[in-house]
Amino acid sequence: MTASSTRRTTAAHSRLAAVGAIAVAGALLLTGCGDQTKKDSGSQSSGPASGTAPLADKLPQAIRDKGVIKVGSDIAYAPVEFTDSSGKTAGIDPDIADAMGKQLGVKFQFDNGTFDTLITGLRSKRYDIAMSAMTDTKDRQEGIDSDTGKKVGEGVDFVDYFTAGVSIYTQKGKDQGIKTWADLCGKKIVVQRGTTSEDLAKSEAKKCPAGKALSIEAFDTDQQAQTRLRAGGANAGSSDFPVAAYAVKTSGGGKDFQIVGEQVEAAPYGIAVGKGNTQLREALKAALDAIIKNGEYNKILQKWGVTDGAVQAAAINGGK
Numbered sequence: 539m540t541a542s543s544t545r546r547t548t549a550a551h552s553r554l555a556a557v558g559a560i561a562v563a564g565a566l567l568l569t570g571c572g573d574q575t576k577k578d579s580g581s582q583s584s585g586p587a588s589g590t591a592p593l594a595d596k597l598p599q600a601i602r603d604k605g606v607i608k609v610g611s612d613i614a615y616a617p618v619e620f621t622d623s624s625g626k627t628a629g630i631d632p633d634i635a636d637a638m639g640k641q642l643g644v645k646f647q648f649d650n651g652t653f654d655t656l657i658t659g660l661r662s663k664r665y666d667i668a669m670s671a672m673t674d675t676k677d678r679q680e681g682i683d684s685d686t687g688k689k690v691g692e693g694v695d696f697v698d699y700f701t702a703g704v705s706i707y708t709q710k711g712k713d714q715g716i717k718t719w720a721d722l723c724g725k726k727i728v729v730q731r732g733t734t735s736e737d738l739a740k741s742e743a744k745k746c747p748a749g750k751a752l753s754i755e756a757f758d759t760d761q762q763a764q765t766r767l768r769a770g771g772a773n774a775g776s777s778d779f780p781v782a783a784y785a786v787k788t789s790g791g792g793k794d795f796q797i798v799g800e801q802v803e804a805a806p807y808g809i810a811v812g813k814g815n816t817q818l819r820e821a822l823k824a825a826l827d828a829i830i831k832n833g834e835y836n837k838i839l840q841k842w843g844v845t846d847g848a849v850q851a852a853a854i855n856g857g858k
Contacts, residue, residue, distance in 0.1 A: 591640065593642050593828060596824055596825075597818065598818055601644060601666065605645060607639070607644050607666045608647050608665045609647060609649060609665060609667055610656040610665035610667070611627075611656070611668065611669055612653035612656065615781055618631050618781060619632055619671070627648045629842070634829070635669060637835065637838065638826060641829065642821060646669075653670060653672075656672070657691070657810060661692070666818065667810060671780075671807055672807060672808060673734060673805045676857060676858060678857070681694075695810070695816075696855050697808060697811065697819060697822045697854060698807065698808045698852065698853040699808065700839075702779055702804070703779050703802055703805075704735055704738065705776065705778070705797050706776045707785065707795045707797045708774045710794060713796065714774075718799055719739075719742045722742060722773070723742070723746035723747065723751070724752070725772075726773050727739050727755070727775065728771070728775045730758070730760040731757060734803055739776065760781060768794050782795075783797065805857060805858070808857065823852040823854060
């Protein structure tokens, strides 16, 4: 769930395009997501606590004592994180967190919140980390509001664990000639608030010629944006590619949406950690490197059909 970033276009369209077939196939593993619009309605823990975990001693003592890492997450962004048909938190992020928890000997407790409030919650210590398909960007690292260019906080550090781009999608059979962001001029797009999709739309709107304004409607969740588009309330929607691919495959049994054009803005997803919390940051990095090395990481990405987004090693603040 990319957001508020210094822009960079991808040089890897062909590689990321290959994710499409894989991600769509992987979505067959999932069932309906249920109602995910209610926030702060509970939490889900993953990963067994264990005093003999190989990397337990790397964690801050306070977290070791609690046996829990509290995770702020917008649990309405299938297949990255969502509520499955049994009411449990599921997806790529929870599975990666579960594997890391086994290395660290703690549980990762996912607490639901709207995406654009997660860093605030991290700053107020409501969460220990934020893990929610969040793009690692320089603006976020430095606490800069990308709309105003002004500093609004101390920023966060990221442990990068995945790479994804951004896609545009329309109602199936109604692409209206939309292939690029420039084709959206004179049309209406729906997006999730606080994401790179919204930022890209705002940037494109400034370029549109007179008489062909780009109208933008932003929602708290991606599912709300999808509902608006499904009902014909907009010409297009945009979200991170794995999410768009999942919606295309599952919404209306695959009859509601289609992806148009190529992905852009390929960038790393990062686990956000408060500035100064270096011991926790380094523990997370060590745990991620461990599951990459032992093969658990790749098995998770294979399960969800997104192996082309894999990283070869954990990175700290790799976003541009």
